[in-house]
Each structure stands twice: as structure tokens, then as C-alpha cells.
Amino acid sequence: MTSFDAIVIGGGHNGLVAAATLGKTDRKVLVLEANSETGGAARTEEFAPGFRTSSVAHLINRLHPEVIKSLELQKHGLKLDVSRLMPTTVLSANGAPLTLAGAYGETLVGASKPEQEAWSGLRSQLLRYAGILKPLLARRPPDLGGMSFAETSALAMTGISLRRLGKEDMRDFLRMLLMNVADVLDEHLEDDRLKGLLAFDATLGSHLGPRSPTSLLGLYYRLAGEIGGKPGAQMHPIGGTGAVVKAIELAAEQAGVAIRSNVPVARIIVENGRAVGAVLESGEEIRAKTVVSAISPRTTFLNLVGTREIDTGFVRRINNIRVNGDAAKLHLALDRIPQFSGLRAPELNGRLVIAPSVNHVERAFNPSKYGEFSPQPVMEITLPSLLDPSLAPDGACSLSAVVQYAPYALKEGWTTGKPKFLKAILAQLEAHAPGIGKSIVHAELLTPLDIEQRYRMPGGHWHHGELQADQMLMSRPVFGAEGYDTPIDGLYLASSGSHPGGGVSGVPGLNAARRIIARKG
Numbered sequence: 289m290t291s292f293d294a295i296v297i298g299g300g301h302n303g304l305v306a307a308a309t310l311g312k313t314d315r316k317v318l319v320l321e322a323n324s325e326t327g328g329a330a331r332t333e334e335f336a337p338g339f340r341t342s343s344v345a346h347l348i349n350r351l352h353p354e355v356i357k358s359l360e361l362q363k364h365g366l367k368l369d370v371s372r373l374m375p376t377t378v379l380s381a382n383g384a385p386l387t388l389a390g391a392y393g394e395t396l397v398g399a400s401k402p403e404q405e406a407w408s409g410l411r412s413q414l415l416r417y418a419g420i421l422k423p424l425l426a427r428r429p430p431d432l433g434g435m436s437f438a439e440t441s442a443l444a445m446t447g448i449s450l451r452r453l454g455k456e457d458m459r460d461f462l463r464m465l466l467m468n469v470a471d472v473l474d475e476h477l478e479d480d481r482l483k484g485l486l487a488f489d490a491t492l493g494s495h496l497g498p499r500s501p502t503s504l505l506g507l508y509y510r511l512a513g514e515i516g517g518k519p520g521a522q523m524h525p526i527g528g529t530g531a532v533v534k535a536i537e538l539a540a541e542q543a544g545v546a547i548r549s550n551v552p553v554a555r556i557i558v559e560n561g562r563a564v565g566a567v568l569e570s571g572e573e574i575r576a577k578t579v580v581s582a583i584s585p586r587t588t589f590l591n592l593v594g595t596r597e598i599d600t601g602f603v604r605r606i607n608n609i610r611v612n613g614d615a616a617k618l619h620l621a622l623d624r625i626p627q628f629s630g631l632r633a634p635e636l637n638g639r640l641v642i643a644p645s646v647n648h649v650e651r652a653f654n655p656s657k658y659g660e661f662s663p664q665p666v667m668e669i670t671l672p673s674l675l676d677p678s679l680a681p682d683g684a685c686s687l688s689a690v691v692q693y694a695p696y697a698l699k700e701g702w703t704t705g706k707p708k709f710l711k712a713i714l715a716q717l718e719a720h721a722p723g724i725g726k727s728i729v730h731a732e733l734l735t736p737l738d739i740e741q742r743y744r745m746p747g748g749h750w751h752h753g754e755l756q757a758d759q760m761l762m763s764r765p766v767f768g769a770e771g772y773d774t775p776i777d778g779l780y781l782a783s784s785g786s787h788p789g790g791g792v793s794g795v796p797g798l799n800a801a802r803r804i805i806a807r808k809g
Contacts, residue, residue, distance in 0.1 A: 295576040300328030303582030304536040305797030311543030322552035332530025336621035336730035338681040342528040349522035350513035355794035359539040366535035370516035375638040378485040386481040392520025410476040418511035425788040470498040480645040488643035497653030563779035585765040585785040605766035610754040611747035613736035616694035620687035621730040626721040640669040659699035667691040696736040752785030772800040
């Protein structure tokens with residue numbers, strides 16, 4: 289039996305951030321990863337001979353500056369070149385495309401002059417309002433039952449920032465906070481392509497349509513992220529998202545962290561209400577003063593801790609976390625670079641979106657409410673090998689797409705439904721890139737069920753739980769485990785299932801580690 293100051297369960301990017309942060313304080317830290325390599329859903333993997341791509345998360349738009357700075361990730365090989373920010377182009381099968389260039393539409397190309405002016409005003413407004421929420425998404429959520437002076441001061445600063453908006457802006461912020469994104473877009477914009485894109489971005493990864501209440505929050509969440517001080521910016525890192533994970537892993541190793549792979553955890557040891565270690569599936573027992581779970585909160589409590597160690601009310605809340613994913617991931621190995629209608633070669637280096645209108649996005653969402661998929665899905669497409677030639681053989685091309693909506697609990701089952709869904713996706717691609725079907729060497733489609741099984745994420749949800757108003761801030765993942773602490777002394781949460789949520793940010797891992805350090809855990 290071996291002993292550590294801290295055990296981190298899960299070697300995804302948040303687990304590695306937590307481990308590296310704790311390791312820098314001279315704690316003896318061990319990371320236990322169930323799979324053969326670290327990175328979780330942010331790995332860069334080979335999906336066909338010679339073709340590699342980012343597994344689930346394929347763009348960077350939330351990696352927090354404090355994570356980069358505190359772990360000195362650029363010294364460990366992380367390359368984030370702000371001159372390589374990706375534009376976003378919404379495709380149109382029957383007309384010209386529309387492009388948001390720069391950091392999320394600093395310039396709008398392909399729209400009328402009045403629409404450009406309207407977008408400029410709405411973009412400024414959305415960024416101001418996302419800026420109010422941004423500090424809340426970067427720090428530990430306040431403990432309403434016993435706020436510290438620092439937490440009280442932070443909340444006060446949020447109130448001051450809101451007051452500084454001015455009376456009219458403050459009223460609009462409060463009015464719009466829980467609105468649906470479709471109504472907000474209709475108030476300001478006319479171009480269906482632009483509205484379709486914004487509706488898609490607001491609902492990406494969630495079980496919401498653009499007309500669902502609170503769907504605007506998803507757009508705020510996106511715009512609260514940044515790269516190089518550019519809010520809303522996004523990019524494809526050289527080497528894929530796996531390169532980000534590698535830099536964090538190197539930082540952890542330099543801090544003295546031990547990392548073990550292929551070691552699934554069977555149980556968290558709880559004695560007298562305190563977590564004191566973990567038992568591996570092999571039977572090996574490892575003791576520690578602190579246990580950090582960087583995996584799904586549901587798995588943590590229901591499988592590893594066990595319901596006997598926690599009260600029935602808490603068990604009920606954990607059981608009620610909505611975790612069923614609604615997004616699939618497509619990887620295509622192509623023998624040539626595809627030609628998208630209306631796009632020149634340089635424009636293929638950006639993010640391409642098929643979401644031609646708000647109504648189209650809403651119609652794509654509707655079937656998922658009843659366990660079905662749309663015959664015309666909406667999707668986000670990138671061509672990673674154009675940005676990083678090492679990801680595909682010479683002359684070939686890799687395609688990576690996030691596809692909505694793919695209900696986890698498909699009524700007909702994914703065994704029979706998966707080929708049909710792939711056919712619908714390829715038909716959409718063919719409509720925008722004629723001839724692409726003939727260039728496919730290999731196709732890999734990961735449904736939420738596949739994501740669940742491959743990456744050990746219940747429901748296949750990349751946020752480890754819906755990111756909606758009732759599962760955010762002090763309610764994430766549930767009351768009683770909202771600030772990285774848990775009802776089990778010595779056990780902390782550090783995954784995307786904790787505040788603030790998913791995306792490759794590192795914030796849950798960083799904040800959890802800082803909480804442990806502050807409590808001398």
C-alpha cells in the first residue's frame with residue numbers, strides 16, 4: 289500500500305491542471321487514468337491510417353489565461369498564435385456564404401451595410417453582458433450560506449460592473465438574461481444566415497433549441513471565453529487539442545506529479561465520513577490525505593463513493609443531473625481537399641457552419657425531444673489538416689465536425705440508427721461540398737453513446753451535465769457539492785461537471801486545487 293498527499297482520479301485536462309497546481313506546492317500527487325493515455329475527450333487520436341484529429345473537443349476558445357500563466361504552458365510547448373484566430377463562415381446552399389472574421393465577428397463579410405451596423409451594435413452589447421458574467425465563470429461560485437470576505441467583495445464588484453452599464457443597459461441585461469436567443473436575434477438582425485449561426489452557437493452541445501427559454505446563456509458562455517485577450521476568439525492549436533493536454537501534462541511532471549495509465553479506479557475509500565484513498569480494479573489500494581475526482585460527478589458518487597456514504601437527498605439530486613448528450617462527432621478521412629460552394633481556398637482554414645436560419649436550427653432540434661434525429665442536422669465543420677499538415681497524408685485532408693442533434697436515447701437505438709444518421713450528415717455535406725462523398729476514405733461517427741463508452745462520460749455529454757440555468761453556478765453539479773467541496777471530507781470535484789462547466793478551460797481543475805490549498809487539504 290502506497291501513500292500520497294493527493295490522488296487525482298481522471299487524467300483529462302482538468303485533472304492534470306489540478307494535479308500540476310497541487311504539485312507546485314510540493315505535495316506528493318498521483319494521477320490515476322483509466323485509459324491508455326491522458327487527455328480524455330481532448331486527445332488527438334488517429335482515426336484512420338495516417339489521419340489524426342482532436343477526439344471530441346476540436347477547437348480552443350476557453351483555455352483560461354490564469355491556467356496558461358500559472359502552469360507556464362508556453363514553456364512546455366503550448367503554441368497559441370493570436371494571428372491564427374479562426375473565422376466562422378455560415379454556409380448557404382442557395383446563396384453566398386457569410387463570414388464572421390477576427391475574434392467572433394469583429395468584421396462581418398457578406399452582409400448588407402445596415403446588417404453590418406446592426407451586428408456591430410449587438411456584438412458590442414453581447415460582449416458587455418458576457419463581461420459581467422465572465423468573472424463569475426472564472427472563480428469558485430460564492431457560498432451563499434457563509435461567504436468569505438473575498439467572495440463578498442467579488443460579488444460586490446459584479447454588482448458595481450452591472451451598475452456601470454448605465455440604467456438602460458442594466459435594464460436590458462436583466463431583461464435578456466433568461467431570454468431565448470431567437471427572440472433577441474429577431475429584435476436586432478434581419479439576415480437569416482447570421483441569425484442561424486448565432487442560434488447554433490448558443491445551443492451547441494445542449495438539449496435546447498433557439499426558441500427554448502434561457503438559450504441566450506449559451507452564447508454568453510461562449511463569448512466569456514477568450515484567446516490572447518480576444519473575447520469569443522477560437523483557434524485550432526498546432527497538434528490538435530491533444531497538444532494542449534501534452535503541455536499541461538509536462539507541467540504536471542515538472543511539478544513532480546506521478547501519472548499512471550490503464551488503472552481504472554473501482555472505489556473511493558471512505559472511513560468515518562472522510563475520503564482516505566482509492567482502490568483500483570486490480571485490487572491495489574492507494575492511500576491519500578486528499579482525493580480529487582476529475583471525472584463525472586455521477587460516476588464519482590454513485591459508483592465510486594456509493595450511496596451508503598451520502599444522504600438520500602443528495603443521492604436524489606445527483607441522480608437528477610441531466611447528463612444525456614445531444615451532439616455527435618464526425619471524422620472523415622478524405623483523399624483530397626473538399627471544395628465548398630462559394631468558398632475560396634483560404635476560407636477553408638476557418639470554422640464552417642451549416643445552420644442557415646433560426647428556423648432550420650429549431651427544426652433540427654424538435655425531433656430530439658422525442659428521441660429522433662433530424663434529416664437535416666446542423667453542424668460545425670473544420671478541416672484540421674489544412675491548419676496542421678501533420679494530421680493527414682500529403683494531398684489528403686481530414687474533416688472534423690460536431691453535429692447537432694443526436695439524442696443519447698435514440699428511440700430506434702443507435703445500432704440501427706447510426707448508419708441512417710451518417711447518411712443524413714453526408715447528404716448535408718454533399719449539398720454544400722459537391723463530390724465530397726466520392727473522396728471519403730474512411731468515416732468515423734461517434735454518437736453520444738459512443739462518447740460515453742469510449743471516454744467514460746455518462747450520457748456522452750461533453751459538459752458532464754447540461755449547462756443550463758438550473759445546473760450552473762451555485763447549482764453545479766448540485767447543491768451540496770457546488771464549490772468543489774463535497775459532503776465527504778477530503779473529497780473534491782474537478783471535472784467539467786463542476787463550475788463553470790465544459791470546454792477546454794482548465795478552470796474547474798485550477799479552482800479545485802486552489803480550494804484544497806486554501807483549506808490546507
